[in-house]
Amino acid sequence: xxxxxxxNSLVGSGRxxxxxRALLSDAKSSFVASSNVVVRRExxxxxxxxxxxxxxxxxxxxxxxxxxxxxxxxxKDLYYPLSSAFAINSARTKAPRFVExxxxxxxxxxxxxxxxxxxxLDSSSYRASCPPLTGQLDPSVPLLWDASxxxxxxxxxxxxxxVTRKTFxxxxxxxxxxxxxxxxxxEMFAWAISTVLSRALSVSSENKNIDSLFYSFIPGVDLLxxxxxxxxxxxxxxxxxxxxxxxxxxxxxxxENGEECTISYGNHRSNDELLRKYGFCxxxxxxxxxxxxxxxxxxxxxxxxKTVDELFLEENRSGQKQDDFVSKYNRNEVLDSIAxxxxxxxEVAVREPALLKGGExxxxxxxxxxxxxxxRKGQYELLDATERAFH
Amino acid sequence: xxxxxxxxxxxxxxxxxxxxxxxxxHFINRTNVLTLYRKALRIASQTKSGKEHKQELFGEIREQxxxxxxxxxxxxxxxxxxxxxxLRALRELVDMTL
Numbered sequence: 001x002x003x004x005x006x007x008n009s010l011v012g013s014g015r016x017x018x019x020x021r022a023l024l025s026d027a028k029s030s031f032v033a034s035s036n037v038v039v040r041r042e043x044x045x046x047x048x049x050x051x052x053x054x055x056x057x058x059x060x061x062x063x064x065x066x067x068x069x070x071x072x073x074x075x076k077d078l079y080y081p082l083s084s085a086f087a088i089n090s091a092r093t094k095a096p097r098f099v100e101x102x103x104x105x106x107x108x109x110x111x112x113x114x115x116x117x118x119x120x121l122d123s124s125s126y127r128a129s130c131p132p133l134t135g136q137l138d139p140s141v142p143l144l145w146d147a148s149x150x151x152x153x154x155x156x157x158x159x160x161x162x163v164t165r166k167t168f169x170x171x172x173x174x175x176x177x178x179x180x181x182x183x184x185x186x187e188m189f190a191w192a193i194s195t196v197l198s199r200a201l202s203v204s205s206e207n208k209n210i211d212s213l214f215y216s217f218i219p220g221v222d223l224l225x226x227x228x229x230x231x232x233x234x235x236x237x238x239x240x241x242x243x244x245x246x247x248x249x250x251x252x253x254x255x256e257n258g259e260e261c262t263i264s265y266g267n268h269r270s271n272d273e274l275l276r277k278y279g280f281c282x283x284x285x286x287x288x289x290x291x292x293x294x295x296x297x298x299x300x301x302x303x304x305x306k307t308v309d310e311l312f313l314e315e316n317r318s319g320q321k322q323d324d325f326v327s328k329y330n331r332n333e334v335l336d337s338i339a340x341x342x343x344x345x346x347e348v349a350v351r352e353p354a355l356l357k358g359g360e361x362x363x364x365x366x367x368x369x370x371x372x373x374x375x376r377k378g379q380y381e382l383l384d385a386t387e388r389a390f391h
Numbered sequence: 392x393x394x395x396x397x398x399x400x401x402x403x404x405x406x407x408x409x410x411x412x413x414x415x416x417h418f419i420n421r422t423n424v425l426t427l428y429r430k431a432l433r434i435a436s437q438t439k440s441g442k443e444h445k446q447e448l449f450g451e452i453r454e455q456x457x458x459x460x461x462x463x464x465x466x467x468x469x470x471x472x473x474x475x476x477x478l479r480a481l482r483e484l485v486d487m488t489l
Contacts, residue, residue: 106480
């Protein structure tokens with residue numbers, strides 16, 4: 001049962017919120033939300049109209065949420081029709097050729113493709129609660145970006161990965177549907193795949209007798225945003241006889257009034273991974289790293305934040321460990337490569353206004369542009385620290 | 392004096408063994424096939440899509456290589472380039488599941 005405060009907060013949160021309210025109201029007792037949580041837009045996003053970024057917050061004025069308190073419960077009948085297991089079984093029955101074609105693209109891709117097809121053709125109520133394909137001028141996920149947006153990633157490792165992924169999805173679409181398929185266009189397919197990648201969750205259980213849930217849309221729970229220091233956790237629990245399962249979200253520490261409820265999308269995700277999969281970056285990400293290409297030896301020098309903190313910081317600079325690290329590489333070669341990479345990043349930063357098709361106006365307050373800038377900043381800082389260490 | 396050759400002596404076997412000359416291309420392709428096979432298994436082992444799917448992937452990779460085992464190593468250039476494309480797709484798919 002949905003609490004009144006949670007239901008009412010969905011009413012005021014735009015088209016996506018309304019769609020989710022309708023979906024969860026239909027589910028009746030399969031969805032239970034704590035009376036202390038509400039849905040609202042993130043503060044910095046309020047001015048934007050086309051990018052509806054929602055989050056789950058503890059209602060101000062309530063007593064907050066105590067550790068181990070249950071925030072959401074979803075029964076299997078609500079999330080199973082949106083899971084990969086259901087999608088693949090349904091596709092095998094209804095469209096076996098489609099599954100075979102997807103499998104030919106890459107073994108295992110049939111899971112993603114079936115979920116995408118299920119989202120496009122069957123799950124209309126859940127689809128309405130996702131960021132839309134049409135009317136979305138600046139999608140946040142790089143798979144849907146245009147060439148001018150992708151060009152802003154030059155100088156970062158994300159650039160090549162995004163181009164590769166776009167090519168993969170394009171080839172997959174052509175391989176499965178044929179290039180001129182109008183029923184499922186490339187844009188629709190790419191949108192569905194990016195929605196699967198960014199919104200579907202995998203949840204494992206501590207109970208060895210029940211199977212982990214691999215990839216499922218979990219309505220309501222997918223409003224929870226990411227934080228490396230998350231205050232909530234998703235658990236897959238079974239009933240007494242392990243006959244059925246449900247998903248529960250718990251607070252793993254006390255959450256204060258007005259604080260946002262967050263989960264971790266993965267503790268070891270770098271900004272490169274976060275941007276490619278979910279379309280955002282976090283400042284000062286501890287998992288960031290750079291690959292400095294050493295052309296002469298055809299190898300890479302990999303430097304991560306941990307190395308920088310342990311070896312390259314000012315107070316550690318005279319340390320033996322740093323000398324040992326630096327002596328393994330050809331100093332001039334490393335410095336040349338770093339200078340080259342920094343020059344590319346500088347060039348892109350200077351040309352940024354010209355690269356943006358819509359000019360300055362398009363860039364104001366955009367989530368995707370903030371993410372690119374954060375990614376570039378992180379890369380630049382690591383290159384800078386490495387350069388100082390090798391000087 | 393007789394010179395007795397014991398029946399287990401390898402000399403008589405050696406005399407009848409045919410020596411076949413392998414081309415340089417054979418050794419290059421052989422190395423490429425083994426490298427691709429190892430790479431494919433290494434990439435497949437990184438997938439997070441569950442134990443069952445991982446085993447299925449391993450099985451499929453082995454099967455693909457076994458199927459073409461009988462072919463002459465000299466003329467498998469087209470298969471190698473096809474395998475490289477599939478490896479790229481596999482890498483992308485595994486990256487998606489991470």
